Amino acid sequence: MFSFFRKKPPSPPPAVPAPEVPPTAPAGPAAEATPAVSPAPAERKGWLDKLKQGLRKTGNSIATVFTGTQIDEALYEDLETALLMADSGVKATEFLLNDLKARVKESKTTDPAAVKGLLADAIADLLEPLQKPLVIGEHKPTVIMVAGVNGAGKTTSIGKLTRHLADSGATVLLAAADTFRAAAREQLAVWATRAEGNGEGAGGSVDIITQQGGDPAAVSFDAVTAGKARGRDVVLVDTAGRLPTQLHLMEELRKIKRVVQKAEATAPHEVLLVIDGNTGQNALAQVRAFHEALGLTGLIITKLDGTAKGGVICAIARENPLPVYFIGVGEKLEDLETFSAREFAQALLA
Ligand SMILES: Nc1nc2c(ncn2[C@@H]2O[C@H](COP(=O)(O)OP(=O)(O)OP(=O)(O)O)[C@@H](O)[C@H]2O)c(=O)[nH]1
Numbered sequence: 001m002f003s004f005f006r007k008k009p010p011s012p013p014p015a016v017p018a019p020e021v022p023p024t025a026p027a028g029p030a031a032e033a034t035p036a037v038s039p040a041p042a043e044r045k046g047w048l049d050k051l052k053q054g055l056r057k058t059g060n061s062i063a064t065v066f067t068g069t070q071i072d073e074a075l076y077e078d079l080e081t082a083l084l085m086a087d088s089g090v091k092a093t094e095f096l097l098n099d100l101k102a103r104v105k106e107s108k109t110t111d112p113a114a115v116k117g118l119l120a121d122a123i124a125d126l127l128e129p130l131q132k133p134l135v136i137g138e139h140k141p142t143v144i145m146v147a148g149v150n151g152a153g154k155t156t157s158i159g160k161l162t163r164h165l166a167d168s169g170a171t172v173l174l175a176a177a178d179t180f181r182a183a184a185r186e187q188l189a190v191w192a193t194r195a196e197g198n199g200e201g202a203g204g205s206v207d208i209i210t211q212q213g214g215d216p217a218a219v220s221f222d223a224v225t226a227g228k229a230r231g232r233d234v235v236l237v238d239t240a241g242r243l244p245t246q247l248h249l250m251e252e253l254r255k256i257k258r259v260v261q262k263a264e265a266t267a268p269h270e271v272l273l274v275i276d277g278n279t280g281q282n283a284l285a286q287v288r289a290f291h292e293a294l295g296l297t298g299l300i301i302t303k304l305d306g307t308a309k310g311g312v313i314c315a316i317a318r319e320n321p322l323p324v325y326f327i328g329v330g331e332k333l334e335d336l337e338t339f340s341a342r343e344f345a346q347a348l349l350a
């Protein structure tokens with residue numbers, strides 16, 4: 001049922017350019033498109049178990065709230081504390097509590113265990129607008145720029161995504177715009193080689209544009225130009241990690257985006273922020289700062305294996321909703337998956 005991303009044929013250019021998404025705009029409905037890759041349900045289940053396992057640290061504290069025998073003010077107070085401890089933030093916590101109370105009233109339940117199910121519904125509904133597939137194929141190449149703080153998991157996620165794209169037959173060009181570290185290029189090259197050599201025959205080709213010590217914007221420009229000339233399906237731009245407070249580095253990101261736009265007027269088609277799931281409430285500040293600098297189109301949330309702060313997605317949904325295209329629960333290829341609001345809600349309370 002879940003495809004890793006969606007392929008969409010190119011559409012004629014619109015007469016009027018689409019307006020930019022404002023910072024607080026909710027994610028739109030999923031685009032009509034043909035599923036490209038459908039992992040077998042068994043695979044999805046194995047992955048879901050991993051997500052549950054990963055979020056156990058977050059979920060344990062929330063689930064214990066419902067082990068009592070009564071639905072009273074003490075239960076709601078404990079739940080409020082548990083949600084705040086899980087980094088759901090004040091606004092989302094307040095929203096969920098009010099929503100839950102309304103659901104409890106309507107269902108007339110007297111069983112705390114049933115309240116847990118109602119909370120899962122409330123969380124799933126809150127997260128629903130973030131569930132949206134990444135669409136490729138509408139533009140050739142589809143240019144995806146990836147940013148985030150140091151060590152968030154950008155290069156690893158790009159590597160995994162590249163592998164999934166190549167496995168489904170797409171041709172990918174990687175721009176190693178992290179020109180500071182020699183290791184960054186090598187890290188990408190390892191994933192590129194893995195992507196090509198999977199032995200399954202259907203793999204699309206992957207290559208890398210880089211320029212050690214060069215200007216990240218120039219590398220990105222070259223990559224998009226080469227991607228157009230070579231007829232690649234996707235160009236992925238990996239950028240160096242940076243803090244939103246490093247203003248010159250944030251300006252550098254803006255420059256990369258501007259220059260990509262010069263190489264291809266409609267690009268970048270996606271600007272993704274990678275967030276470490278352990279970041280907690282600071283993730284919101286990151287979303288705001290990067291969104292202001294770049295106009296984000298989506299998020300990838302990594303390291304949801306073993307975090308006690310998984311509630312932060314609720315805070316993002318309430319305060320700065322952007323599509324969560326993928327989530328990561330480990331370092332291996334199969335540890336990157338699409339985001340499902342209901343699965344996440346269930347894993348959070350497991
Ligand atoms: N446990 C876990 N580790 C992850 C996940 N994603 C990435 N990592 C690890 O996090 C570390 C940093 O990942 P990178 O992909 O290099 O992060 P980056 O954002 O590219 O880092 P910089 O380019 O230095 O800013 C590596 O050790 C990855 O293996 C994940 O979902 N779970």
Ligand SMILES: [Mg+2]
Binds near residue numbers: 154156
């Ligand atoms: Mg990196």
